[in-house]
Amino acid sequence: MKNSLYDLIIIGGGPIGLAAGIEAKKAGLxxxxxxxxxxxxxxxxxPVNMTxxxxxxxxxxxxxPFVSNNNKxxxxxxxxxxxxxxxxxxLNIHLFEKAVEVKKTGDHFKIIxxxxxxxSLNIIVCTGxxxxxxxxxxxxxxxxxxxxxxxxxxxxxxQNVLVVGAANSAIDAALETWRKGAKVTMxxxxxxxxxxxKYWVKPDIENRIKExxxxxxxxxxxxxxxxHEVDISTPEGIVTVENDWxxxxxxxxxxxxxxxxxxxxxxxxxxxxxxxxxxxYESNIEGIYLAGVICGGMNTHLLFIENSRExxxxxxxxxxKNNRINQG
Numbered sequence: 001m002k003n004s005l006y007d008l009i010i011i012g013g014g015p016i017g018l019a020a021g022i023e024a025k026k027a028g029l030x031x032x033x034x035x036x037x038x039x040x041x042x043x044x045x046x047p048v049n050m051t052x053x054x055x056x057x058x059x060x061x062x063x064x065p066f067v068s069n070n071n072k073x074x075x076x077x078x079x080x081x082x083x084x085x086x087x088x089x090x091l092n093i094h095l096f097e098k099a100v101e102v103k104k105t106g107d108h109f110k111i112i113x114x115x116x117x118x119x120s121l122n123i124i125v126c127t128g129x130x131x132x133x134x135x136x137x138x139x140x141x142x143x144x145x146x147x148x149x150x151x152x153x154x155x156x157x158x159q160n161v162l163v164v165g166a167a168n169s170a171i172d173a174a175l176e177t178w179r180k181g182a183k184v185t186m187x188x189x190x191x192x193x194x195x196x197x198k199y200w201v202k203p204d205i206e207n208r209i210k211e212x213x214x215x216x217x218x219x220x221x222x223x224x225x226x227x228h229e230v231d232i233s234t235p236e237g238i239v240t241v242e243n244d245w246x247x248x249x250x251x252x253x254x255x256x257x258x259x260x261x262x263x264x265x266x267x268x269x270x271x272x273x274x275x276x277x278x279x280x281y282e283s284n285i286e287g288i289y290l291a292g293v294i295c296g297g298m299n300t301h302l303l304f305i306e307n308s309r310e311x312x313x314x315x316x317x318x319x320x321k322n323n324r325i326n327q328g
């Protein structure tokens with residue numbers, strides 16, 4: 001459908017983007033989903049052994065049951081489920097095609113991607129927040145041994161691994177690499193493990209730290225990273241540790257620059273919440289809607305699949321109600 005006028009283009013092929021595609025197809029809209037990476041790219045980049053906090057039914061979309069072997073589904077089960085969603089609904093999705101620019105042209109939008117140019121009467125942006133990591137901003141952060149994403153613990157077996165952070169991703173990385181034989185050191189800016197850590201994991205990491213299996217520097221920050229060691233600024237002064245890998249699990253942020261480039265207003269406080277109508281999720285630009293975690297701005301911990309999958313139906317209902325559909 002290259003160069004045709006779509007009723008809707010959905011930017012982002014995660015679970016919420018797929019949910020929007022399902023609703024668009026049910027409503028008979030001419031739609032296209034653009035995903036810059038693999039299907040449900042953010043979930044694909046989760047650690048290979050990752051287990052969700054949510055139960056499987058809370059990750060369901062399109063009224064398709066998500067059957068899991070355990071109460072908490074795994075990453076591999078989620079990837080299989082969302083592949084089945086695409087197949088079941090025969091969703092129109094282009095993978096590895098990034099939306100680069102969106103321009104308003106008369107009564108519709110021009111979407112320039114990494115592969116083509118499209119035109120659409122409406123746009124839904126559901127790009128999540130997993131693309132831009134928070135940087136440490138220290139000397140040596142650009143060394144190849146510094147990773148902002150973590151996947152397979154076996155890779156770090158018998159290595160000196162330093163994990164930065166105190167939330168779920170950092171705790172999972174520390175425990176899993178330690179169990180594969182890594183010598184693990186943690187650097188935590190605050191005075192304790194985050195309260196948002198999965199309740200069945202928190203006692204595990206606290207006990208490993210207490211017994212000394214994993215060394216944790218609290219109220220501390222990395223000062224400098226070098227090829228074979230790292231300097232840590234602690235309350236007692238600078239500590240230097242031998243090091244092979246730095247896993248910087250400090251969190252990620254939404255691509256607010258992309259939203260601003262479309263003309264979407266962003267609050268000028270620390271939350272940086274984009275402007276949208278909470279009744280229909282339409283932004284301050286008529287015809288551009290926001291869905292999923294992107295709606296929370298920097299408060300990425302407030303919106304998940306289970307409490308934002310409803311966005312899709314409300315948006316599609318609004319598009320149909322206002323008859324913003326190609327009549328040709």
